[in-house]
Amino acid sequence: MQLQIAPSILSADFLNLGRDIRTLNSHADLIHLDVMDGVQVPNLSFGFSVTDAVSKVASIPMDAHLMICSPEKYTERFMDSGVKYLSFHYEAAGRGTRRLLESIRARGVKAGVAIDPDVSVSKLFPYIGTADFFLIMSVFAGFGGQKFIYDSIDRIAELRAEIVRRGAPGVIEVDGGVSTGNIAPLHEAGAEIFVAGSSVFKGGDPASAIRALREAASK
Numbered sequence: 162m163q164l165q166i167a168p169s170i171l172s173a174d175f176l177n178l179g180r181d182i183r184t185l186n187s188h189a190d191l192i193h194l195d196v197m198d199g200v201q202v203p204n205l206s207f208g209f210s211v212t213d214a215v216s217k218v219a220s221i222p223m224d225a226h227l228m229i230c231s232p233e234k235y236t237e238r239f240m241d242s243g244v245k246y247l248s249f250h251y252e253a254a255g256r257g258t259r260r261l262l263e264s265i266r267a268r269g270v271k272a273g274v275a276i277d278p279d280v281s282v283s284k285l286f287p288y289i290g291t292a293d294f295f296l297i298m299s300v301f302a303g304f305g306g307q308k309f310i311y312d313s314i315d316r317i318a319e320l321r322a323e324i325v326r327r328g329a330p331g332v333i334e335v336d337g338g339v340s341t342g343n344i345a346p347l348h349e350a351g352a353e354i355f356v357a358g359s360s361v362f363k364g365g366d367p368a369s370a371i372r373a374l375r376e377a378a379s380k
């Protein structure tokens with residue numbers, strides 16, 4: 162199974178964002194961009210001006226995670242920004258989920274569907290075979306620095322088992338409270354893309370923090 166580290170710039174230094182992106186270019190696999198609208202989740206973050214600016218410096222793929230209402234209104238614009246992975250919440254798209262996934266894939270961008278910890282994993286089963294990836298939130302979407310919810314490991318294993326049972330492709334991304342303390346069981350359960358905000362940026366040395374995550378995952 163592959164292992165990709167996707168640091169979330171939500172915890173980066175926004176006054177030195179170019180510097181932080183260059184560090185990620187040399188050490189991470191993806192750059193995770195958390196877009197929040199203050200309605201779908203109780204927080205605001207950033208939008209196109211930041212994703213456009215990051216795209217000018219990023220040499221590794223950008224992974225945008227939309228925590229917004231009516232994601233279908235904005236996905237095209239984020240793809241114009243150059244994102245290569247694009248996810249939105251099932252809670253926001255509902256019955257429009259399949260069509261939205263297909264429209265993202267039609268542009269050659271990896272399409273992902275995300276769920277919060279209180280949404281049954283079985284809600285994702287209908288999209289196995291359509292989505293390129295599934296984003297399992299291991300905290301409630303909205304804020305960096307929250308405590309990891311342990312149940313997430315079993316939720317990932319449950320989704321992984323169904324993907325394997327159907328013999329379909331489908332990558333699992335996990336987001337929220339990921340650290341050296343939980344990355345190994347998450348990887349073992351079937352997660353392959355690991356979003357990490359605080360554990361990468363808060364110690365002041367993102368390069369070593371990313372290295373530590375990779376080492377911990379393989380232990």
Ligand code: DX5
Pocket residue numbers: 169171172193195226300301302303304305306307336337338339356357358359360
């Ligand atoms: C939360 C975001 C996460 C967040 C992760 O809504 O989706 O990507 O930045 O931050 P940590 O790793 O600090 O939980």
Ligand code: ZN
Pocket residue numbers: 169193194195226336356
């Ligand atoms: Zn995220």
